[in-house]
Every structure is written in structure tokens, then in C-alpha cells.
Amino acid sequence: MTRVTVCNPLCRTPLSLIIDDSCPVINLTYYWITQRHEWKAKYHPGTPPDAWEGDPDKIASLPRTIPADFARKWGEWCGENGIKGKFSFIPFPAGVGRVDQGFKDYPAVDMERWMKVTKEIIWPNFDLTPEMLTHTRVVDLKTWQLTDLWEQGEWVDPPVELLTAYITAAMQLLKNAGIPCEGVTSPGAFGGKKEEAHAxxxxxxxxxxxxxxxxxxxLRMTRGEEMPEIPIWHAQKEKGIAIASIFGCAGDWFGSWTGYDAGDPDLFITEDLQGGRLPQVLAQEAPCVLVGHWPGFYFGGEEVGLNVLKEVKRRLDAYDPDGTKTLWMKNSEIGHYWMAKELSDITPREGENGEGVVEVNTRFPSERFTLAMDAPARFVRVNGAxxxxxxxxxDFRSGAFMTEGHRTYIAFDLKDGKTEIAYQKS
Ligand SMILES: [Zn+2]
Known part of the structure; x- marks a missing residue:
């Protein structure tokens, strides 16, 4: 029987850009370092900050806000250049205000402009997610006051019921603001100690x-040699229910979470396209997910991270000049693709008149579902078309097939239910 395997979408390696620590109006880093410094003075007086806690001497020079105009410029550039990924939209950033209620210390027009640019410019190309509620201190859901615990540090291991209530509240705030989110981002290691429960x-x-x-x-980043597949958790195959874990594959070499530590495009991919982390990942044809932090793209108005991104994109385009090797996708699209890949039943059999048939049964639809068959085909029909x-x-796109030697590649939008592929061997 003909062997059938699921390939990467359109035989191209997924690329995706994750933006963390983004939220409307405020610069999260300013509040994060300020609150962390206050907390440290209260609980560990006299102890100097750890490197990951930022530099309190920098607080005075940090901007308190990141303007919507910059978000527009950034989002338009990403859109024009075909970049897709995930953009955090922290629902109660640093406890300053809720996205569904406004920030009382800032002009209402700032929030309005941020919401407009987020929904109209960024959302078409990036999934929007909470990065839990504040990304600083834990919120008491009964009073909506900040506690002295930290979402990403001490509170990585909360009771399961509370974890569910907390993530539900984060999603609900975005929903109230007109954003039904596609998933969540962990602030730091949030949920990492009990990932099964977090999922x-x-x-x-x-x-x-x-x-x-x-x-x-x-939740996870890997800098290892071997790239993992996309882990799928809690699949209920018959019901079409599952959750995917998206891995970042490189450090933030844009402008860091601090917004004052400049990055370097060479760490992603060198000018000669040989060195850096990305060619190593792309060579494995595994999803190549870059991670950056929003304050680092703005970089106090110097836009260092955005400029690194522009250079990295220029080099990635040089690496794949005709666009046949890579494909920019949102995180949710990668998740849906891997669910379809792992949770669909694919059965080849002999059809009538010497035709071959492949039957796909799934509850996990996905765009650009791509199969490879060890048989050269003269024509291919999917559900009769x-x-x-x-x-x-x-030329290869969804709704097309391509033969290379004795192999045939077939791409189509996989629908929920049964799909019948018929082909004539040549
Ligand atoms: Zn973060």
C-alpha cells in the first residue's frame, strides 16, 4: 500500500514571531522593575537585585508609556513584510488598570488609540493572548487588589482550581474588551512546575x-540541539478538543525585556546566512519561533529591537529568496496544524479503476494540510474536486498537487469530518 505522511505546510518550515510583555499604553518594564525593587526592599532589605530582576538605577530613565503610534508603525511594518506570530495583550498590566475598564492615571484617548491599532493592525497577523493578569504581582480575584506574591516567581505552583480561575479571569478581561483570545502566554515560568495542570x-x-x-x-523555550515537535496535551480525539504547546527556539536578541540591553541580529542569523541560531533550527525543518519583548522593540524610542527585526527579516528573506523554504504562521495556526497532523486518521487503500484512495478522518481542521505519497500521480481529486x-x-499552494520523482505532494484545506483523496497513478 502507498505510504502517506504529513509534511510541513506546503513543505515549508513554519516561522513565527512571539512578542511578550506587550500591553496597551504603559511600558511594563518600568512598573515591573519599580514594583520588584519595592518588594525586595520590603522582604529582603539590603539584598542587591539579581540580574533577572533588572537594574533599579535605570528606573528613572525608563519611559512609563509606549505610544500607540509606535505600535502602529511596528504592526504595519510586520504586516507589509508578511510576519505573523503572537502578541501578548496583558489584561491588567502591573495592576495599573484593566483593559476593559481603562487606566485612570492615563488619558482615555491613549487607550482608545491602542485598542484601535491592536485590533485593526496587529490582530490580523498575530494571535492576541493574556500574559496572565498583571505580569507583576498576583491579583486577589475576590478583591481585585494586588497581593505580595509574584505571578512569575513565587506563584508558579498555585492550586489547580485557583490556576483555572486565574486564567479564566485573564481571558474574560480580554473578552470584555472585544478580544476572544486564541491562547495564553506564561509570564516567566508561570505554570511551569505543573505543566499538565496548566495546560x-x-x-x-x-x-x-x-x-x-x-x-x-x-511557556517553554529551548536552545537545545534537537528541536521538539509541537507537544499536544489533553487531546479528546472524538470531540476535536486539544491544546498545543508552542516552543520558542531562540533568546531575545532584539532589545531584551528591559528595553535597555541592545540585541544583535548575528545571534539569530549571520550576514553570510550560515551562523546563528535560526539556520540550525531551520535545517531541522522544525517550527522556528522567535521570541522578543515589546519594551525592547521600542527601546525608549530608539527602536533598537525593531531595527534588529528588520535586519533579521532581510537575512531570512535572503536565506529563502523565493519563499519555498519557509512560511510565516500565527502560533494558533501552528497549533492547529500539529493537531491535524497528530490527531487525524489517514488510511490509504485501493480504489476503483486502478485509482488510489486516501481517506482522512479528523475533528481537527487545518489550512494548507500537506501530505506526501510514495507514488507519482497524474491527477488528484479531493472530495471530487x-x-x-x-x-x-x-507554485505549490493549498488546492494543488506536485510530483517530484516518485513522490506526490498534496495540499488542501482540511475540513472537519471525512475527506477522500483519489489519485491516478502515472
Ligand atoms: Zn513576559
Whole structure:
């Protein structure tokens, strides 16, 4: 029987850009370091800050806000250049104000302009997620006051019921503001000590708040040699329910979370396209997910991180000049693709008149679902509709098939339910 395997979408390696610590109006880093410094003085007086806690001497020079005009400039540039990914939208950033109620210390027009640019410019290309409620101190959900615990530090291991309630509240605030989110981002290691519970809590919250059966979360980074596949948790195959874990594959070499530590495009990919982390990941054809922090793109108005991004994108385009090797995708699209890949039943069999048939049964739809068959085909039909032959990889898109030697590649938008692929061997 003909062997059938699921390939990368359109035989291209997924690329994605994750933006953390982003929120409307305020610069999270200013509040984060300020609050951390106050907390440290209260609980550990006389102890100098650890490196990861930022430099309190820098607080005075940090901007308190990041303007919506910069978000527009950044979002438009990403849109024009085909970049897709995930953009955090922290729902109660640093406890300054709730996105569904406004920030009382800042002009209402700032929030209005931020909401407009987020929804109209950024959202079409980036999933929006909470990065839990404040990204600084833990909120008491009964009083909505900040406690002295930290979401990312001491509170990585809360009771499961509380974890679910907390993630549900984060999603609900975004929903109230007109943003049914596609998943969540962990501030620091939030949820990392009990990932199975974190995944379940996120899935339950996504179902409860947004009726979303296939969300994702971002918690882990890897700098290892071997890139992992996309882990899928808590799959209920018959119901079409599951949650995907998206891994970042490189450090933040844009402008850091601080917004004062300049990055370097060479760490991602060198000018000769050989060195740096990204070619190593792309060579494995594993999802290549870059991670940066919003304050570092703005960099106090110097836009250092944005300039690094522009250079990295220029080099990635040089690495893949005709766009046949890589494909920019949102985090949610990567999650949906891997669910379809791992949770669909794919059965080849002999059809009538010497035709071959491949039957796909799934509850996990995905765009650009791409199969490889060890058989050269003259034509291919998907549910009776003939696919277009692609002359080359350049031409290969959803709704097309392509033969290379004895292999045939087929790409189509996989629908919920049964799909029948018929092909004539040549
Ligand atoms: Zn963060």
C-alpha cells in the first residue's frame, strides 16, 4: 500500500514571531522593575537585585508609556513584510488598570488609540493572548487588589482550581474588551512546575470563556540541539478538543525585556546566512519561533529591537529568496496544524479503476494540510474536486498537487469530518 505522511505546510518550515510583555499604553518594564525593587526592599532589605530582576538605577530613565503610534508603525511594518506570530495583550498590566475598564492615571484617548491599532493592525497577523493578569504581582480575584506574591516567581505552583480561575479571569478581561483570545502566554515560568495542570486549566478556560476547543499556550523555550515537535496535551480525539504547546527556539536578541540591553541580529542569523541560531533550527525543518519583548522593540524610542527585526527579516528573506523554504504562521495556526497532523486518521487503500484512495478522518481542521505519497500521480481529486498541478515548489499552494520523482505532494484545506483523496497513478 502507498505510504502517506504529513509534511510541513506546503513543505515549508513554519516561522513565527512571539512578542511578550506587550500591553496597551504603559511600558511594563518600568512598573515591573519599580514594583520588584519595592518588594525586595520590603522582604529582603539590603539584598542587591539579581540580574533577572533588572537594574533599579535605570528606573528613572525608563519611559512609563509606549505610544500607540509606535505600535502602529511596528504592526504595519510586520504586516507589509508578511510576519505573523503572537502578541501578548496583558489584561491588567502591573495592576495599573484593566483593559476593559481603562487606566485612570492615563488619558482615555491613549487607550482608545491602542485598542484601535491592536485590533485593526496587529490582530490580523498575530494571535492576541493574556500574559496572565498583571505580569507583576498576583491579583486577589475576590478583591481585585494586588497581593505580595509574584505571578512569575513565587506563584508558579498555585492550586489547580485557583490556576483555572486565574486564567479564566485573564481571558474574560480580554473578552470584555472585544478580544476572544486564541491562547495564553506564561509570564516567566508561570505554570511551569505543573505543566499538565496548566495546560488543562488553559484548555478549560478557553472552552468556558471563548468556546475555543483548540487553544495554545506559550511557556517553554529551548536552545537545545534537537528541536521538539509541537507537544499536544489533553487531546479528546472524538470531540476535536486539544491544546498545543508552542516552543520558542531562540533568546531575545532584539532589545531584551528591559528595553535597555541592545540585541544583535548575528545571534539569530549571520550576514553570510550560515551562523546563528535560526539556520540550525531551520535545517531541522522544525517550527522556528522567535521570541522578543515589546519594551525592547521600542527601546525608549530608539527602536533598537525593531531595527534588529528588520535586519533579521532581510537575512531570512535572503536565506529563502523565493519563499519555498519557509512560511510565516500565527502560533494558533501552528497549533492547529500539529493537531491535524497528530490527531487525524489517514488510511490509504485501493480504489476503483486502478485509482488510489486516501481517506482522512479528523475533528481537527487545518489550512494548507500537506501530505506526501510514495507514488507519482497524474491527477488528484479531493472530495471530487480536481487539484491544480503545481509546476514547481514556487507554485505549490493549498488546492494543488506536485510530483517530484516518485513522490506526490498534496495540499488542501482540511475540513472537519471525512475527506477522500483519489489519485491516478502515472
Ligand atoms: Zn513576559
Amino acid at each position: 488543562r486549566a488553559t484548555l478549560e478556560a478557553a472552552l468556558a470563556v471563548n468556546d475555543n476547543p483548540r487553544p495554545f499556550y506559550f 480536481e487539484l491544480k498541478p503545481a509546476r514547481s515548489r514556487l
